[in-house]
Amino acid sequence: MLQMSFVQRVVIWLTVAVGLALALPNTFYTRVEQHNDAVAALEMGVPNSPELAADAAGWPSFLPSALVNLGLDLRGGAHLLAEVEVEDVYGGRMDALWPSVRDVLRDARDTVGTVRRQNAPDGMLRVRISQPEGMAEAVRLVRTLATPVVSLTGAGTTDIEVSSTGDTLTIQLTDAEKLATNDRTMQQSLEIIRRRVDEVGTREPTIQRQGERRILIQVPGIGSAEELKSLIGTTAKLTFHPVVSVTGDPDTRPGPRNIIHPDIDEPGTFYILEQTPVVTGEELTDAQPAFDQNGQPSVTFRFNPAGARKFGLYTADNVGSPFAVVLDEQVITAPRINEAITGGSGQITGNFTVESSTELAVLLRAGALPAEMTFLEERTIGPELGQDSIDAGQIACIVAFAAVLVFMFLSYGLFGIFANIALIINVGLIFGLLSLIGATLTLPGIAGIVLTIGMAVDANVLIFERIREELKTAKGPARAIELGYEKALSAILDANITTFITAVILFIMGSGPVRGFSITLGLGILTSVFTAIYVTRIMIVMWYERKRPKTIEV
Incomplete structure (x- = not known):
């Protein structure tokens, strides 16, 4: 029935x-x-x-x-097609490798003599030793720093190749490591862009990889492509550098292993800084918009344990010296170190508005893009x-x-x-x-x-x-x-x-x-x-x- x-x-x-x-x-x-x-x-x-x-x-x-x-x-919303400059990462890898190369060669000073870094193209590290007869030992020691390539296509290979000419060592990434680095850079860029877009509460963005080095970004409901570019196009690379000197001439030669950056708030003021940062934004665990003691917008930050330790040791050894906070190759602030900062946290002050401090906190919290991006196509749909x-x-x-x-x-x-x-x-x-x-x-x-x-x-x-x-x-x-x-x-x-x-x-x-x-x-x-x-x-x-x-x- x-x-x-x-x-x-x-x-x-x-x-x-x-x-x-x-x-x-x-x-x-x-x-x-x-x-x-x-x-x-x-x-x-x-x-x-x-x-x-x-x-x-x-x-x-x-x-x-x-x-x-x-x-x-x-x-309606914004559409961007960006190309990631993956080669930018190679230079950073060599800069990060230099302290290890320097230390391992200094431990063999009796054999290789003194060690000095030379100018080299991006993605390459050149080191001169004073005793060329110890070059074979220097090459062997530097090769001990190599690590296996973490990728399916690079199985059985190492990440660096070491060669020598006369008294100069040349170190660069292997082809297999470059491919693996490119893939990691793209994955990291995708994740950071997604975090930045999610932080501002936009609904259901489309963020996907296209080809080897391009990223498609479509965000509904955002006002314009320029607004989207300002959110995700900034590298937001935060670094903390020792200050060497201050100058008003942008053409001043900073000297070996130094860099020169402009002050973001004072046009015509340029800081000569040591190239190697003490700590970087990669060691940040949090960043929040806040107000300083004068009631002006600022950004507070907190380091992870490793960054806090390095930050604390440097500030303890350099009380009375200026210390520059650099964001995307511009000096935000360069305060004098009055006392050791051992808590692992601090505050960035400057000529901020509430909106700009909030945006900077979002960018720092999401992390720095590993490489610059070039926008090949941008479109706003009304x-x-x-x-x-x-x-x-x-x-x-x-x-x-x-x-x-x-x-x-x-x-x-x-x-x-x-x-x-x-x-x-x-x-x-x-x-x-x-x-x-x-x-x-x-x-x-x-x-x-x-x-x-x-x-x-x-x-x-x-x-x-x-x-x-x-x-x-x-x-x-x-x-x-x-x-x-x-x-x-x-x-x-x-x-x-x-x-x-x-x-x-x-x-x-x-x-x-x-x-x-x-x-x-x-x-x-x-x-x-x-x-x-x-x-x-x-x-x-x-x-x-x-x-x-x-x-x-x-």
């Missing part, structure tokens, strides 16, 4: 109710978005204000507040264009929806109405699931929903046609409906499983718009099967129990 247990009915209607409740916030998109932004701001410690309180109270807290994120083509896309997508959905509703009603009468109600629930469930998983809706995603609307009634068509066939064999209405659902089930599952597999492959192999399409298509298949097999059936069962018809027409 045509029966469904009480538990089955409760589970089905409860699932429908939860799905529609999750989709509900999307019908009040702007209002809920303002509520979410206000709540997030209050949780971050932003001072409360009447406007903020009104936005926070604009949506009931007991209702779901998750929204379907709108993609770049629907919301909200107006995004709204046009939304309007076009809505028209497409409405037309497809109306056509399917009319077709089902004309073809199957009352049963077609049941299928139409299930179709409306189906679309609501799709948006409920998209909101639940925090998915991003793009134009291809809307195309997936439109396709789902057309496909959603396929299962109902199979069921209704099967019921018609069973009615022709003189079976009763209840038995015909039951057999219609049973015998159509295998065809429904076969068709939808194969399509779902296609959606999964598109998601795994595709990127960007293709993934957006695959997500809505896959979720649409799941909700379509649920509504066709369970929702329409429970409506038909409830109708049949109420009317008890002797005959039915499908």
Whole structure:
């Protein structure tokens, strides 16, 4: 007999109710978005204000507040294509290697004599020794500093190659290590860009690698490409250097192993600094915007244990000497060391605004980009264009929806109405699931929903046609409906499983718009099967129990 247990009915209607409740916030998109932004701001410690309180109270807290994120083509935003200058990292590797080379050669001073670093191209380290007859021993000692290359393609090789000419050692990265370094640099750049974008609360950015050294960045809802560049295009390389002298001439020769950088607040003032920093931003564990003792915006920072130890030892040995804080080759501040700073924390002061101190804290917290980036392509998509896309997508959905509703009603009468109600629930469930998983809706995603609307009634068509066939064999209405659902089930599952597999492959192999399409298509298949097999059936069962018809027409 045509029966469904009480538990089955409760589970089905409860699932429908939860799905529609999750989709509900999307019908009040702007209002809920303002509520979410206000709540997030209050949780971050932003001072409360009447406007903020009104936005926070604009949506009931007991209702779901998750929204379907709108993609770049629907919301507007910024698009950047950047190329990472991976070669910049090679020079840093050689600078970091120099202290170890110097120490290992100094320990063999009787054999190699005195050691002095020479000028060399970026990515190369040249060292002159005063006793050329000890060159073989010097090469052997430096080679002990080599480490295995950590990559599949570099298995069995080391990271540096050492050669000699006369009294000069030459050290550089091997080709295998360069490839491994390039890959690590790209991965680190991707992660740091993602952190910086996430820090400012933007929704569902697209950040992905393209080719060997390019990164695609698309951030919906941001004002312009320039704004995005200011956030992620800054290297934010923070270093702390001993000050050698101060000059007003930018052409002053800084001397060997020294560098010259301008003061960010005093045009015409230049600092000559030791090239090797005492500590770097890589040893920071936290940075927060704050205010100094004069009430001016500043940035507080804290080192990890290794950085705190080096910072403390240097400040203890150099009380009374100036110490420069350098950000991206500009001196932010150069205070005099009044006492040893052993706590591992400090404060950066300067000509900051609240916005600039907050942005600097974000950049330092996210970490420094390992290399400079060159922007090859930048594009700003205005909200107006995004709204046009939304309007076009809505028209497409409405037309497809109306056509399917009319077709089902004309073809199957009352049963077609049941299928139409299930179709409306189906679309609501799709948006409920998209909101639940925090998915991003793009134009291809809307195309997936439109396709789902057309496909959603396929299962109902199979069921209704099967019921018609069973009615022709003189079976009763209840038995015909039951057999219609049973015998159509295998065809429904076969068709939808194969399509779902296609959606999964598109998601795994595709990127960007293709993934957006695959997500809505896959979720649409799941909700379509649920509504066709369970929702329409429970409506038909409830109708049949109420009317008890002797005959039915499908």
